[in-house]
Amino acid sequence: xxxxxxxxxxxxxxxxxxxxxxxxxxxxxxxxxxxxxxxxxxxxxxxxxxxxxxxxxxxxxxxxxxxxxxxxxxxxxxxxxxxxxxxxxxxxxxxxxxxxxxxxxxxxxxxxxxxxxxxxxxxxxxxxxxxxxxxxxxxxxxxxxxxxxxxxxxxxxxxxxxxxxxxxxxxxxxxxxxxxxxxxxxxxxxxxxxxxxxxxxxxxxxxxxxxxxxxxxxxxxxxxxxxxxxxxxxxxxxxxxxxxxxxxxxxxxxxxxxxxxxxxxxxxxxxxxxxxxxxxxxxxxxxxxxxxxxxxxxxxxxxxxxxxxxxxxxxxxxxxxxxxxxxxxxxxxxxxxxxxxxxxxxxxxxxxxxxxxxxxxxxxxxxxxxxxxxxxxxxxxxxxxxxxxxxxxxxxxxxxxxxxxxxxxxxxxxxxxxxxxxxxxxxxxxxxxxxxxxxxxxxxxxxxxxxxxxxxxxxxxxxxxxxxxxxxxx
Numbered sequence: 001x002x003x004x005x006x007x008x009x010x011x012x013x014x015x016x017x018x019x020x021x022x023x024x025x026x027x028x029x030x031x032x033x034x035x036x037x038x039x040x041x042x043x044x045x046x047x048x049x050x051x052x053x054x055x056x057x058x059x060x061x062x063x064x065x066x067x068x069x070x071x072x073x074x075x076x077x078x079x080x081x082x083x084x085x086x087x088x089x090x091x092x093x094x095x096x097x098x099x100x101x102x103x104x105x106x107x108x109x110x111x112x113x114x115x116x117x118x119x120x121x122x123x124x125x126x127x128x129x130x131x132x133x134x135x136x137x138x139x140x141x142x143x144x145x146x147x148x149x150x151x152x153x154x155x156x157x158x159x160x161x162x163x164x165x166x167x168x169x170x171x172x173x174x175x176x177x178x179x180x181x182x183x184x185x186x187x188x189x190x191x192x193x194x195x196x197x198x199x200x201x202x203x204x205x206x207x208x209x210x211x212x213x214x215x216x217x218x219x220x221x222x223x224x225x226x227x228x229x230x231x232x233x234x235x236x237x238x239x240x241x242x243x244x245x246x247x248x249x250x251x252x253x254x255x256x257x258x259x260x261x262x263x264x265x266x267x268x269x270x271x272x273x274x275x276x277x278x279x280x281x282x283x284x285x286x287x288x289x290x291x292x293x294x295x296x297x298x299x300x301x302x303x304x305x306x307x308x309x310x311x312x313x314x315x316x317x318x319x320x321x322x323x324x325x326x327x328x329x330x331x332x333x334x335x336x337x338x339x340x341x342x343x344x345x346x347x348x349x350x351x352x353x354x355x356x357x358x359x360x361x362x363x364x365x366x367x368x369x370x371x372x373x374x375x376x377x378x379x380x381x382x383x384x385x386x387x388x389x390x391x392x393x394x395x396x397x398x399x400x401x402x403x404x405x406x407x408x409x410x411x412x413x414x415x416x417x418x419x420x421x422x423x424x425x426x427x428x429x430x431x432x433x434x435x436x437x438x439x440x441x442x443x444x445x446x447x448x449x450x451x452x453x454x455x456x457x458x459x460x461x462x463x464x465x466x467x468x469x470x471x472x473x474x
């Protein structure tokens with residue numbers, strides 16, 4: 001895996017990079033990003049000449065909001081098709097999983113990240129143009145596209161996690177990690193022993209580093225997956241203060257400690273649900289002792305929101321992960337899986353060929369308790385094999401014409417909840433939610449008698465596309 005600058009050159013050659021000069025860190029960078037995200041094939045945005053900062057201190061957003069740039073980031077075949085990219089990812093996931101042990105990180109003595117080193121009184125997090133992304137945010141968030149590096153004090157396993165980080169002052173930032181995340185397990189183990197937890201955070205890097213930090217992977221395997229995807233070991237440097245392995249080619253890295261007895265008010269922050277759902281409150285802090293950065297550093301931003309900078313990646317990888325779980329479960333007949341862009345894991349559609357009585361219910365229950373659906377799952381819709389689960393209009397059509405609310409909607413109550421859930425009343429000590437399982441398939445008992453759908457054949461569709469595609473831009 002090469003560095004962010006090599007990635008930017010490739011994106012620029014594809015005509016998918018735009019430089020935006022003069023946008024303010026206060027709200028303007030966030031607003032330009034939010035307006036760009038819904039655009040079909042919207043470019044990656046590189047913000048430069050940010051007021052109050054020297055030229056060259058930059059912020060990158062929208063790095064992987066299209067199929068083409070995500071495929072480029074993951075070394076997959078070029079495509080602008082959601083389905084083609086999903087199929088390629090589904091094929092590669094087991095290959096990467098099987099091969100990751102061959103790619104432990106390679107420790108090196110030097111790298112571009114060591115071009116500038118700040119210690120002691122020189123440490124200043126505001127040296128970088130940290131955006132305030134949304135008007136209602138409680139402050140400036142330096143960690144939105146980050147990779148927080150921690151280590152299990154018992155096993156020595158190193159974890160990379162994508163956790164939000166608010167800048168409190170020049171040397172302190174917040175660390176917000178929801179329960180059941182590996183990074184939280186690590187600092188809680190240190191704190192239970194009365195010790196401070198070593199923390200290093202990469203804040204600018206090849207987009208794949210952030211994307212792997214976002215994924216639910218086996219403990220201690222993020223660096224290995226990065227190596228397996230790129231076909232070469234990730235080069236890391238043993239950070240001097242904490243001893244943690246930091247990517248040698250990162251743009252910006254901070255290092256310090258998360259103490260057991262200190263918290264500060266954190267938030268609010270506009271989250272991926274599209275709401276300020278989590279109540280502001282005390283959160284652990286990171287006391288920064290060292291900053292490393294390259295000349296002309298680039299901060300990677302990935303602000304969440306109703307769709308959000310990470311929305312497409314979450315949809316695609318979540319869909320591929322769920323499909324992979326189905327394959328391991330041996331539930332047959334699964335034709336497609338898709339987490340929809342707006343709802344993400346809150347609205348999951350599965351296309352299935354019915355093969356036996358209860359098949360639909362079996363699949364729906366599996367989704368609701370899977371790794372992907374168990375956290376914020378809300379609606380699981382199972383459709384027949386003739387429905388494209390990536391097409392929300394097709395899914396809603398099946399929902400309206402093939403389901404009977406009285407018979408085809410089941411509710412699971414008191415399932416695992418999440419404090420980010422906007423419908424969960426705050427504050428609360430524990431969080432639960434409910435799940436709707438919707439059978440939007442032809443009734444199994446008389447599926448062969450169900451009215452025939454109005455639908456051209458695949459052969460006719462292909463002929464028409466070839467003959468008239470140039471007119472209608474098919």
